[in-house]
Amino acid sequence: MAESTYWNPKIETLERPQLEALQLAKLRRQIAWAKERSPWYRRALADIEPESLRSLDDLRTLPMLTREQWMDSQFTHPPYGELPTIGGAGAIRVHTTSGTTGKGPLRALDSRKDWAWIAEMWAYGIWGCGVRPGDTAYIAFGYGSFIGFWGLHYSMEKIGVLNVPGGAQTTEARVRQIVDFGATVVASTPTYALRLAQEADALGIDLRGSAVSRIILSGEPAGSIPQTKALIEEQWGAKAFDTAGMTEIGTIMVFECEHQPGGTHIIEDHVIEEVIDPATLAPVEYGQRGERVVTSFGRGAIPLLRYRTGDLVCKVPASTCQCGRVFDIYEGGILGRVDDMKIIRGTNVYPRAIEAIVREYSEVDEFQTVITREGVRDEITLRVELKGDAASDWDELSGTLHRRLAQAHEGLNFRIERAGAGELPRFELKAKRTIDKREAPIGAPS
Numbered sequence: 505m506a507e508s509t510y511w512n513p514k515i516e517t518l519e520r521p522q523l524e525a526l527q528l529a530k531l532r533r534q535i536a537w538a539k540e541r542s543p544w545y546r547r548a549l550a551d552i553e554p555e556s557l558r559s560l561d562d563l564r565t566l567p568m569l570t571r572e573q574w575m576d577s578q579f580t581h582p583p584y585g586e587l588p589t590i591g592g593a594g595a596i597r598v599h600t601t602s603g604t605t606g607k608g609p610l611r612a613l614d615s616r617k618d619w620a621w622i623a624e625m626w627a628y629g630i631w632g633c634g635v636r637p638g639d640t641a642y643i644a645f646g647y648g649s650f651i652g653f654w655g656l657h658y659s660m661e662k663i664g665v666l667n668v669p670g671g672a673q674t675t676e677a678r679v680r681q682i683v684d685f686g687a688t689v690v691a692s693t694p695t696y697a698l699r700l701a702q703e704a705d706a707l708g709i710d711l712r713g714s715a716v717s718r719i720i721l722s723g724e725p726a727g728s729i730p731q732t733k734a735l736i737e738e739q740w741g742a743k744a745f746d747t748a749g750m751t752e753i754g755t756i757m758v759f760e761c762e763h764q765p766g767g768t769h770i771i772e773d774h775v776i777e778e779v780i781d782p783a784t785l786a787p788v789e790y791g792q793r794g795e796r797v798v799t800s801f802g803r804g805a806i807p808l809l810r811y812r813t814g815d816l817v818c819k820v821p822a823s824t825c826q827c828g829r830v831f832d833i834y835e836g837g838i839l840g841r842v843d844d845m846k847i848i849r850g851t852n853v854y855p856r857a858i859e860a861i862v863r864e865y866s867e868v869d870e871f872q873t874v875i876t877r878e879g880v881r882d883e884i885t886l887r888v889e890l891k892g893d894a895a896s897d898w899d900e901l902s903g904t905l906h907r908r909l910a911q912a913h914e915g916l917n918f919r920i921e922r923a924g925a926g927e928l929p930r931f932e933l934k935a936k937r938t939i940d941k942r943e944a945p946i947g948a949p950s
């Protein structure tokens with residue numbers, strides 16, 4: 505029999521009603537498990553009986569969970585809060601969020617069974633983009649408290665791929681290992697994939713001539729920006745595939761298949777992804793933007809029922825892709841954070857839209873957007889660092905960027921500034937290229 509292009513051929517090609525029946529059965533089971541084992545859910549779901557859910561629409565009778573509630577629970581019941589179904593003694597690992605916002609990092613426990621599930625979820629993604637036994641994977645990742653590519657590592661082992669764990673290395677050492685081991689697959693954040701290419705360039709190493717044929721991206725919305733992906737593919741001479749996950753789930757919940765339909769499939773036999781209007785909490789239709797709310801069936805130690813992620817997405821039907829999967833798609837992947845949007849003199853500005861334009865100009869090495877308040881007037885400045893050997897005419901490039909950014913933002917005037925070589929920060933994880941220096945929005949109470 506010919507090898508399947510699907511990791512789980514039976515499930516990935518179910519009809520929609522069969523998939524939904526499976527989701528409902530798993531949902532009931534997860535509610536029962538959570539009520540029985542988690543102090544948090546015993547209270548939150550006191551009025552909900554698993555068997556009373558007659559259809560997936562009844563999911564909306566369950567309360568939502570927010571990151572703040574999780575944090576507060578950790579604070580009042582340290583160190584893990586009341587969400588987990590097990591204590592530290594029943595778990596084999598704890599990971600934390602990168603902790604860039606809020607009171608501190610979330611702490612997520614996992615059991616041995618959870619880790620098997622985490623790897624299984626990643627396997628849908630890496631198999632779906634064409635990784636096979638016999639590949640050699642280079643994992644450009646720190647292997648620390650942040651969960652990141654830990655699950656990908658185990659999924660590579662599960663499939664039978666040779667792993668090169670690239671933790672605790674300089675970027676130069678990583679580039680050399682990628683070439684020396686003949687890696688065919690590289691896993692990294694989009695930002696770091698570009699950083700590796702920069703370093704290779706500086707070392708006189710031509711990555712296009714290397715064995716790398718696939719780059720697995722995760723960790724930042726930039727992996728789904730077509731211009732950024734195109735740049736990564738051009739610099740590596742390889743195909744780039746977007747995935748996305750989160751510490752709160754423990755693994756990925758979406759991946760891009762080999763057809764690359766301009767979005768990522770949702771692994772719907774393991775998660776239910778609702779898309780809601782963040783203001784009214786009402787569900788939005790296919791094709792409309794909203795906030796992701798995730799219910800996961802796989803993680804036993806921390807059941808996640810209707811968790812508000814803050815991620816901005818736009819769901820479209822599975823039929824948008826020709827691969828035959830039943831799984832719906834997030835068009836353009838994760839579009840950013842619901843609260844990423846900046847308002848400059850009445851105009852909405854999304855970091856993603858700026859990046860999409862800037863990445864079209866390959867002479868740009870790094871960039872940063874700075875928002876300031878001068879008197880009562882807000883200003884937005886794009887700072888641009890050029891490649892060392894870029895022969896481009898700065899006046900022409902800055903004029904072009906100024907014009908294109910204005911066209912994309914209702915005529916908004918962006919200041920364009922040239923930054924010196926090496927002046928702008930480089931990132932390995934969670935790039936932060938937008939700096940908002942305004943103290944408080946105009947009109948906000950002071």
Ligand SMILES: [Zn+2]
Nearest residue numbers: 761763825827
């Ligand atoms: Zn597909």
